[in-house]
Amino acid sequence: MTKILANIKGDRMIWAVAALLALFSFLPVYSASSNLAYLYGDGNTFKFLIKHGAHLVLGFLIMYGVHKIPYHYFKGLSIIMIPVIVVLLLVTMAQNTTIGGANASRWIRIPFVGVTFQTSTLAAVVLMTYVARYLSKIKDKKVSFKETLLPLWLPVAVVLMLILPANFSTTAIIFSMVIMLVFLGGYPLKYIITILGTAFLVLSFFILFAKAFPGVFPNRVDTWVSRIENFADNKDTEEDYQIERAKIAIARGGVIGKGPGKSVQRNFLPQSSSDFIYAIIIEEWGFVGGVFLMLLYILLLLRLVIVAHKSIDVFGKLLVIGVGLPIVFQALINMAVAVELFPVTGQTLPLISSGGTSIWMTCLAIGIVLSVSSKRQTIVENQNINENKNEENPSEVLSEVI
Template sequence: MLALIKSLRGDKVIWALIALLALFSFMPVFSASSNLAYAGKGTGNTVSYLIKHLVHVALGFFIIYRIHKIPYHYFRSISRILLPFIWLLLGYTLFKGTVIAGANASRWIQVPFVGISFQPSTLAFIVLMIFVARYLSKTREEPLSFKSSFIDLWLPVGITLMFILPANFSTAALIFSMVLMLVFVGKYPLKYIGAVLGIGIVSFAFFILIAKAFPNPLTSRVNTWEARIERFFNDEVKDSDEVYQIERAKTAIATGGVYGLGPGKSVQKNFLPQSSSDFIYAIIVEEFGLAGGLAILAIYLLLFFRIVIAAHKANTLFGKLVVVGLGFPIVFQAMINMGVAVELLPTTGQTLPLISSGGSSIWVTCLALGIIINVTKKEEEIAAENKEKAVRDAALQKMIDKQLKEDEEALQKEENNKENPEYSIEDNPMNAVLNKS
């Protein structure tokens, strides 16, 4: 274990914060999973959910470890290759994914032969942000026109959002806002950003009008968005599922007080439908109090601070933009989740990164963090990795050369035996014995 820790490269503070959030997640997930364990035909066994979360987190750390060993500049080309594949995956998910209560909430697909559900929009987020970072770093020193950037940059962004929006408005809005943030950091012209923002608003309004004029399963989520916004701004709207969840979350937060009821002693976890995912922050505050809630907030803010430092220290423009494009959304998603729990924001369905249960969300977050840590590696760490790789390659080449030499000697010996045999079959003494008999 000590050797494994020593082999870790990159920003050690980011490593520590990730480990801290992951370790803490086991307590609220184990506690809140009782809702799932006893719901429906559940067996009441919460240990199985704890083991499942352990597997998800362990695989997530394996992803971080493997990704942080791969030079991050490889992802420049990978993003271009993966983007068309992501579009196909999103299109399949939109039309063939899981449907919730008859509405088009198709966000998940089932991986064949594995039994794992996966949310492609989370992977699309990472691929798209790397694609945008690649474009901005490539065109930084070149004259930029809106027409060329619209085709090369905004058209792929628009296609990606087009596949995500009908089923998941909150994720589409988060991606669009993060892309705008990234192009602003990348010094994309402000007048072009304003034009893109205007086009985005008009396109969204047109989508709403089409959904209202021609209702169909593909646009059925529009009514859900309207209900959530109306409930958020109108206190007179009652008796809805959204109100029920928010009221339970607020009750949990109010019950927690300063120091909380204690680990595993939450009451509202038995009533909140999404207590282990979307509203896990409310359970955290109920069990660990205001102190625990502020501690989690402080960890995310410290992670944000380290991401800013990592972006500042990155050696390349692409590295800086990748850290910003992948790191900021993680922290912003955490803030959105907390804001929903305390009713500062409408219900969105965004999880709390590294804490909420769920395999795909944990794995994709770990994928992004692995790339960020990769960028934070120092020059001496990169040199050490290259030296280790050179030693491994030299040892492997030595083994190959030795094997080739042995094969060559064996082949030469076989040819010599054929040309100059030491004795023939007729000279075998056994033949004389057989002839006499």
């Protein structure tokens, strides 16, 4: 154990929070996957638990491997990966997958492995890293809006436009995070307002185009409008089925919950092990369990802020904010949807919900954050070693001065 801990660098609290979330996830995933086992399998829930465990093991291996990479390498990698991401998104869109008549081209199948992969989640991490790199490059420089169009906003626009037709919520989250990052990175506010206005016009044009030519993006815009209308009107419609079941689960949970594995609504919620797992957690663990889980994400947020503040350069600060903050933001959105504070978005609960892509990309982002914190940790350790040497050999220091 000592050797293992010696090889683990970076913020220990972030490691601890990630491990706690991962360990806790086994209980609600095992419980919530029972309906999947009976709907799509032979009733064996244990294989879903094994699958979730395999996803987590691979995720933590990714986290460990990435945190060993010097974070400055991610500058060059982000430039290389942007074209790769564009190609992957184009391939994903070209599949023209539909679910219930709606465009759902979000996943691609990895050849010879049989594993599906959601390309937009990888695109989010790569894009945020790319934006952090560019902002650190122009820090303290006076740039015009025209100068930033091609190197900054063109890649952002291309990636978001390729994600938008099949996944509006992910597009909105990524765009929000990019705007937040450029604001914190010192990008001129007047340029940000221009980008927001342009984005509104582009989205309006897309909606009008989709309405005029429904065969190009089947039912996608109708789905967005339906979700927002159902949320605003608060009607008990068939489309509101999931959120109503989630509210029932939360109401049944009370203060301390019904106990692990004793959820009833898991048998009725179609996405009980992914999108609405927070409702199942509250039903089984109550208000206490729900608040405890939220506090873990808040603690993660605090550690992200500390790591960003202590980073040795601008790129490190922006990188931590860019790839780390979306994890907490996504978690809060998932919780808000479960308690009907937000329209249904389809966002998973990081490190808790089942699903390989979500787990792997969350671990990738945390690994990048740990890489930033481990760099400062190494510098501090080297300084302490040098100070100890100077204290032990004052004659050597005197000779160097002479």
